[in-house]
Amino acid sequence: MIAYLLKRLGLVVPIALAVSVVCFALVYLAPGDPLSAIVPSDASKEMIDELKKEYGFDKPIPVQYAVWLGRTLQGNLGQSIATGRPVATEIGNAIGNTLILAFAASLVGFTLGAVLGTIAGYFSGSWIDKAVSAIAVAGVSVPHYWLGMVLVIVFSVILGWLPAMGAGPGGSGEWTWDAEHVKHLILPAIALSVIPTSIVTRTIRALVADTLSKEFVTALVAKGLGQGAIFMHVVKNVAPTALAVMGVQLGYLMGGSILIETVFSWPGTGFLLNTAIFQRDVPLLQGTILVLAMFFVALNLVVDIVQTALDPRIRRT
């Protein structure tokens, strides 16, 4: 296990480096001179010179990357053009809100998905199975940002039960676990949860149906085991793959919440990306993408390790 752990950790380094190269390249994708992408349009001559030196734009690109990587590893992600504050500070303020939203959405999605998927798997082929499959297809096909709007229309505009936007009363950024804040969380979390719900449902349905059709289950029934004991066997067989899918989905939620955060004016990283797009703030865009992608890489690593610990048959190379 320890050998595997070391090997898996070693594999993460090249992936993380490659991800950083893609993020680094974003500045060069931006139209025009890369310098113009990172300085405010009203910057003074001295500031431009200083930035030029800091980024090393006069040096060859591999050197520029090394300089950038060195700064990034020290936690310096540059300055936001829009606000003038360090990008790392901006992300630090926003990432908590994104995490809260992503965890709330995954809690809804994983619970619903596990319940629906298990029921459909147990009754595979029946009308319940067909109904659950229809829900799952609808869930992956619905534009979740539109679903968010529809939820606002129904629960905020028409019924007036829940707030339409923001993370709390008065638009304050500080999150606390009280009723007022949780009320703000409900609609965006539901809108964001439809994709994990559908994908977890589909996965668990297939796994449960497959496990139940295995010969060892027939043997267990023949041995006279009760439904409860057989269910435990099913859970044991389904859990490793199901957890892996859930872990990846959590990562998608963190990166994919930009549209939902825009619809609900949720003050997270998606909102930062939105600001970055509108203000053409490339350092902010680059830094936020880098941090979210690294979260995703780390999450995939954790998923792999947990999955292997649960099921030693899977030793990914």
Place this chain on the structure above:
Amino acid sequence: MSATAPTVDLPIAAAAAQGYWTGVFKRLLRDKVAVACALVLIAIVLAAIFAPYVAPADPAKGAILKRLQPIGSEGFPLGSDELGRDMLSRLIYGGRLSLLMGISPVVFALLIGSFLGIVAGFVGGRTNTVIMRTVDVFFAFPSVLLAVAISGALGAGIANAVLALTVVFIPPIARVAESVTTQVRSLDFVEAARASGAGAFTIIRVHILGNVLGPIFVYATSLVSVSMILAAGLSFLGLGTKPPDPEWGLMLNTLRTAIYIQPWVAALPGALIFVVSISFNLLSDGMRSAMDVQR
């Protein structure tokens, strides 16, 4: 919205290519859901193509006194938008850009991704390693994030959005193409062809392509649904087309403030994205089971 590791069933049982595809088509026609979805999609595509003949009004002409009319009002069967433009006409015209932005990335990614995947799978060895490890890097990004990163850096515009989404869809298609090609390559008939002296090009053209293009194509159709949602999503974020062009994602964005006045008019463009996306999904499911001979 996810690009999880895809699985594809190989149509190995296909004996004669002609008979196989006719059989697939016949089975597809018996699938009522798939046929219904195909008809819905054909209707929407035709309406978009012949928009000038189908739309009752000019999609760009507004009437300041007729802003945000409800659905079913005089002269506005589906209401009017925030500038008093006819919603029905804008939805019909909007299909042009929305379908173009949703479908073309998958087409481009299908061409590039299947080329990369087939080469990687057929040649194997170091070529395979280089191509597939590069593809892996893009799997380290959640798809929405990658699309926003690229089109955000490139700036707003239809071409940039299509380019960003093409980059998003090349890796999953390349992975499927590689795994299918690797499977087919190790089959006996390929070995027999090689033993009888066929060159690499002939083997790819005659034996590989015929067996791998079907599964890759079906997988790609399942991506169109995601692509439609993401393309409209980029426009929704202001990264796709610009006003006053009608496009469903952008319409959804500009109508966001109207949800307090005409909520259901504001929700219409999203409903169309949903219909197109679910139709592509179900049609793709139907095609997959029609091609799966064992079932």
